[in-house]
Amino acid sequence: MDTSRFSETLVPLASTGCLQSLIKLNGIISDSDHPPSADVVSVFTNHLEYRDPPESLHPTDNMIHYQINLGLQSLSGLYWCWKFKRTEPHLRTLICDAWPSIWKWTNSIARLCILQTDAYGVGTRNLTFQCITDLLVVLACEEEQLRIRMASTSGFMELLTNLWLDEAEVHNPRGPDAFLTSAAVLSLFLLPQTNNRPGWVECVINASGDDKRIATACLNHIRHALGTTPPHFENLVLHSTVLSQLMESRKTGAALLHQDCISLVMKTLASATSNPYSPSTASSIRDVIFYLCIALKRAFLSTEGVEWVCQALNKQLLPTLLRVEPWLPGLPASSQGAVVEMLTKSLAVYMMHRPVVIAVERSFQIVDRLHLGQLLTPSGELLKAWKIFRELAKERLLVRDQLDQRHNESSRTCSSTKCRKQDGKRVFKRCKLCLQAHYCSKECQIEDWKNGDHRTRCEAAQELRRKGLLDPISRREMDYISTVTTSDLRMNAFRIRHLMATLYSGDPLSSLVAHLDYTTYPVTITVGPAASLEGTSEDTLSCSVFDREETHRWYGHGAESFLLARIRILQGQYTIVASIGCEWPREDSVEMQLSEMFEMLLAPPTSESQVE
Template sequence: MPSKPKNRGDSKKDGISVEACHAIMKGIGEMEAENMLEGMTLEEKIPLAFEGARRGSIEDICFVSSFLEKFPETHAKEAIAILCKIIDQLEIITPPQSPSARHITNIALLGLSRIHASSIAHNRHTYHGILERSWLSILCRMQSVYDEILSSSFPSSSNLPFDPISAMTITSVHSIISVFVDREEVLKQNAGAGDGLLELLFKIWLTPDALMFDNSLGPLSPRRRCLYILETILAIDSDSKGVRLEMTVKTVLHQTRWELDLATERYLQHLRDPAKACGKCPMLFSLSMAIIHRLGEEQCSNDTICKLNDNLLKGGLLPITLKFLSFLLEEIDKAPESRVFSEEARVRMIGLCIELCRNSVTTRNGPYWTSCLLDLGLLSVVARILSSGQLLDISRGYLWSMIALDIPRYFCHRFVISAALNAVKKLTHSGDIKILEADDKGDLWRTFTNLLLERTTLKMALDRVNPEPGRKCINCKKPDSEARIFKCASCMSAFYCSKECQTISWKSGGHRLKCSKLKEVIDMTGTGRPFDIFINIVALSEFRRHYPGIERRLAEMKKSGLQPKDLFITITLTVPPTIVLRPLQEETASAGGHLQDRSRPSRVNVARTYDCCPNKIRVESYWGGRSSTVHTTVYLPPYDQLYLRGNVYMNNSQMKDALLICRRPAVDEEEKIIAFVLDEVDKHMMDAREHFVPPILDDNKSSVTIYDYIEKKAASNQNILSWLKLGSKF
């Protein structure tokens, strides 16, 4: 009858008992020592045990490992050399993946982990020299131990079965690393050695507590020492020392054969509850944040890292980051003895969290993660950070770049505008908005709010004539909260709750006549795809506002023999926008011989033009990541209202009648300002700034904030966006 397979909790595994492992790890008592000496004195037993260990006797190897701390200094040195030699020659003795190889490895590693308790512990130079000669073999064996444990794809870290022998062997790995890599010069030497130390330390960080024989994270614990070593190596300049964390992650994921979901769970395991985790081991929490921050900095450096970053964000990294920021800010008000982090560490971690937030804004699918951050209260946390004074200059620069540049470039997406509006309203209600207004970088905050007011005006006007999904059925008026609403497949603008309502609307509700006209206008204005609608409206608005400057450049190009039909306009929705006119031949040549992005329209099909301006505008909008610019094409409709004229300005100082707004004019490819005029949106904003009065106490009728005032006025103002002629086509 075949023998029953062993469970992970059996008292023996591969020939070594749990009790023997305990004896080696914790040291042996008098009774155990007497049994192992077999009636001999220690001096008599040592030569025999050394000889047997050299032959590969498991009992003698176990004796050498167990008695290492009891040996005199000379014998301790020889014992360390024997254990290292055993690991060096293990591939010759037996195949490295066989059961015998594994338990011999375990015994030898357990013995080396007792160096710190031996008589030779004070003589670092001696044992360092021995370990260094065999370090690659030792490191390889320690890697094997971890690979065996971590390659098991458990569903979650909380359901891991406990294997005492593997757990004790893992703990021995911690001790060996903390014994060998314990000096700054060794740390620096191994930082870029490419010997696998970084991968091993990374696996130690990833290992769940459930697999630890001793999961203590006290100041003197070997595991904490290993985490400190990892933190130190990561802090060494990656360029000069060759630390490539992203390649380490890719290697570890490959070695452990983890699915990304499991990897995400392991990466976030130390971060779920910031307050509790920091109380347990602040260094482990800060190290975890630092590793994830470093990965985020790589921004799609390879596909594996990119997918892992996406999963970390989906797994809850942003709520964790903002909770941690709140925890750090709450610490400021505590008594010094009650604080978890020193002031220096706290300032450093606040800066790291700011960079994490900024990385999430600029990563792929940035508009979505930006709206999540705003919904989670990013602006309120920013106000608290600024008022605390807990910022380094470099972190302050990152913060204001995120507020004034990174987030506003997504104000061409309606859902981002909605999230920003709600966030700013809450900031206004709490009074924290005054902190940002009073900051010495307050002009950057005004850039944020002015662009938000402008795009809110456009959004509300567009919502009036072309509502976003999730409105009411145009036949029965049933809202999306009561039924599943879908769009008319032709015009993409009428909403229905059922096929019956759509049929009624088509036959007797008048939509049959409106649909074709609306589709004609949508095709003409380039708003055929739902996600392009507002983006293209913003681009047309910028074209219209800057038409005087565009007209000047067209006139200059005509002098050189170029006609509008020979030109191509690109509007990039940066902050401020960029408007570029180039000869069509130059645009076509720049694409020649290169694969184009699938989302890019043809650069050649722009022949038909009106007399005054090119017929098509290419709109470029940023969606995050390194190469996620989305290109769409706007067909300029033949409306005179698009070619806006009036008093022409170049900067704010010239606008004596418009000092209530802060206009950032568009620039060309050389960053030269393009002349502009004030349009209906500008005048609407000026009116709001001039006439809005905050409500007095108990006034429930007046607009609470200027944003409410703008929304209300824009929703009822038929003149805004009338240039699209949408009103007459409905």
């Protein structure tokens, strides 16, 4: 339909503020395949620029009602004109230049007709919501510079957040099946690749004024989209995007996690992957999988990371990850990597924790019963990652079983540097303040407090716990960590000795330590002087620290020597840094000499080694 023949009659009337003429003009533009003239666009922009929106609501005041409808029709007209922006660049320029006027009316009408008491009924509220969200989506979707300008406008992010919160709290005014809701607008400003202003996420959080409220709203949005039949995956993409970005905030992330976020994420992933692959929904399901995996990875790095990993595993994370393979080929390589890394990195680094290993063992039973591993593509990346993770889990389960068989023993030693007696009968007492140091007697505790480093470590641990960064490590957990570390040290004893002999040939063995970094997978092994590996930061916890001067007495006695190792283990948002002693074959043993020669032939000396 050609709009030019209507200009002579409708445009002059619409310019004077005739509401019926504006409605007819909008209808013609929406049905037309021809772009409107600049004069038509100016009708809408002039109304917004030269007229002021009402400041308050009076249900009986017909003039205010007229003003609101005039503003809504002008905003709606710009929405329909925007569809011609590609063929008519001058229309895009006119509309972008009118942003201050658009914002003036959008802000006023949204606050009066949506966020305040609805004086004009549900119909006007829904019309207002639809008009504002539709226009904001198209403006922010394709114009990056305009999107930055919008977000930089004072009060814009606050209004957008309040619309999003209101929508979650009173349910979607356009119905559960509606698309282009306020979440569609909000997600455009939170997408990682478009978030040019890091403060935008903070603006959303600050606008709510309550971390619990914003967490509840985010999860309610997901529940509403998931509750439709079938689930509305287009909306789930938007809500998953918002969720993944909000998880970056420590306080909001914690509020989300303590409102059963993990269970809802797993329920959504299960819903997305349990249905047969369909081309019509494949794109949306792929995006949901990607953003929810990002949200899970950030949850695992939060303060109570071990707890959330176990909770996700108990909600069938492993079976769900194996079911995502049909959707992976459609994702970019980087996005595919984010999903695969859930196995090879996010979960692998937590296999140093006994509760995680137990949860993985239960998950394996479900995977094997459903034969999910056999359904993976033979040459696919997911199968390779699954084999690596399964082999790691097999090793950790073996260590767990060996430790359980000798459950009456303990690898823990007295924390006093003057004692180091082993807690064979598990009777040592733990410090009630730091919950980390163990002593065989009151005398050893006093000695370590006065002359050792327990005072410093104890005060640091208490400070971390006050900040909510530290949970006590159980004796059983520490025994498991120590046993895994000892096993890895002995398996790599020959290479470690070779690195020490090659790189630090002039240093006595007692002055060197091995450093095992379990915060990455495969674990990285480094050797060096003990002094070079000391020191912790605010987000680390030192425990079971050995005085290297006291380790001299371990060397050169009997058939074995003693190695001191510093280990780093991921414990949610902070890192455990511990020192563990390991007995291993003496340097002059025949087996060691033969193995060193073999190692020297296989690999050149390096300062770092990755163990798979």
